[in-house]
Amino acid sequence: MGKIITGRDVLRQLEADLIGKDSHRGVTFTYSWLANQLGHFTLGFIPTLLIQALLQKFTNLEAPAIWAALGIAVFWFGFEIYNFLGPLLSKRVSRAKHLFVPSRHKYVFQPDWRNITYDTITDIGFFWLGAYSAYLYETPSSSKVYLLLFLILLLPCRYWYITKMYLQAAQYPFQCRLSQWTFSISEADRQTVLSFLNAKRSHKHLLIFGGRGNGKTSLGVGIATERSIAHETCFYTTGMKLYSMFSERNSRSLHHQRNLWTWRQASVLVIDDINPGGLIDDLITPSQFLRLLDANPNNRKTLAEKDVIWILGQDDQQELINQKWADMLRLIGVDEDDIHSVSLPLKTSPAASQGKM
Structure with a gap:
């Protein structure tokens, strides 16, 4: 909690x-x-x-x-x-x-x-x-x-x-409510997003796959923003920043001011830029991520017991990559029923202008 x-x-x-x-x-x-x-x-x-x-x-x-x-x-x-x-x-x-x-x-x-x-x-x-x-x-x-x-x-x-x-x-990189998101998404994936949005503190994990410019980051931020507005403790970080915090026992905000909560204490975690995918070989594979995660023996339990939005790149062998990340989540203790994924199509529409929040 x-x-x-x-x-x-x-x-x-x-x-x-x-x-x-x-x-x-x-x-x-x-x-x-x-x-x-x-x-x-x-x-x-x-x-x-x-x-x-x-x-x-x-x-x-x-x-x-x-x-x-x-x-x-x-x-x-x-x-x-x-x-x-x-x-x-x-x-x-x-x-x-x-x-x-x-x-x-x-x-x-x-x-x-x-x-x-x-x-x-x-x-x-x-x-x-x-x-x-x-x-x-x-x-x-x-x-x-x-x-x-x-x-x-x-x-x-x-x-x-x-x-x-x-x-x-939450330290979001920009302001974006979910209703401002205007990229393309299938109806099945849209329902998956809505299901995750309404599942409060239920240990669900959402894998968002998409290429550059597909709106995957703004989708993840938009989902978490709605949870923040519902007064849930959310935390945004990039993969590289999170890797550096895995070994810390009580990591604090990288900013000069003390944050109200850390990634460990948040109920919803957004992990962005885990790897680019596509033409660039995956910088971090699921097995490599698991090795970094195990720098602290408590990290597996910490991740498994919170809602996590994983923002990953698009790959030609997307089904295989999806399965590998799902297998890694099961290894850290996430139930099969709590693992969901959406894959954003390559063709996108212009992003909505970001207004007042």
Whole structure:
């Protein structure tokens, strides 16, 4: 079972996000989320003040602050609903990052609409909080409604901040949700991916075979990203990095900051670039991988008792290579029923542009 993020972890992350200069330390997912919501608040607050000033100067409306706040609240509500319902109704990926513009590529894997709905509601809440703050600034009155809205927003704030912590602790090389993956895949393999995605902490192993540019890395990252959003402890690493950590008893992140969990403690492990395959001879064969794994007697049990996504190259003798890796997994203690594989075809479609997460 993977580590659970505690309140102490959250406070430590908040301290890291709020103290120091981002030009020196870099920007984390959690910091970006805080800045994003502050931006939503500001886009509700400042336009309300500006419109209220214009209404007060050029119209005879009573209580212009109320009309300004309501107008901004309705505008941002409509904007967010449009960006949400657009892809839902057309079932297509947007070409744009901020405004839904349908493209010709349909979803291979459906988005998590409940999660997107929650994100939309959170954004709308911060827009409204900003607009209402501007109204109270211009027309001081009872703040009970404001306090209620603020307290309601604390719940999604907690969820999203912790979710971003799960995502950044996984150390993914890029951001990619599974619904953004638009490469070719057979229906049988698509169902295999969905089965692995929904099998939480069940010691399943997924072998992803594919040539260069087939989307195998983005598929593996996309699957694990969905598991991270479900608050599972995931860890991404390349084969070469993992080989160097096999002999360590308590390997830590290669980054300068201490990570929340290691590859040993994660419940889902993504191993990328194990070998290229194809025209290049396999750099690491299953038997060689097993010899490296045995640098620590506990490594076999560690790998067997977690969900692992193995990203491998494509080979002319794919069925034989597939069987060799499956045999190696059985040797380390993985049940036959827990070993699954997908093989991505050579012909691919363009990858989806990566948007907000």
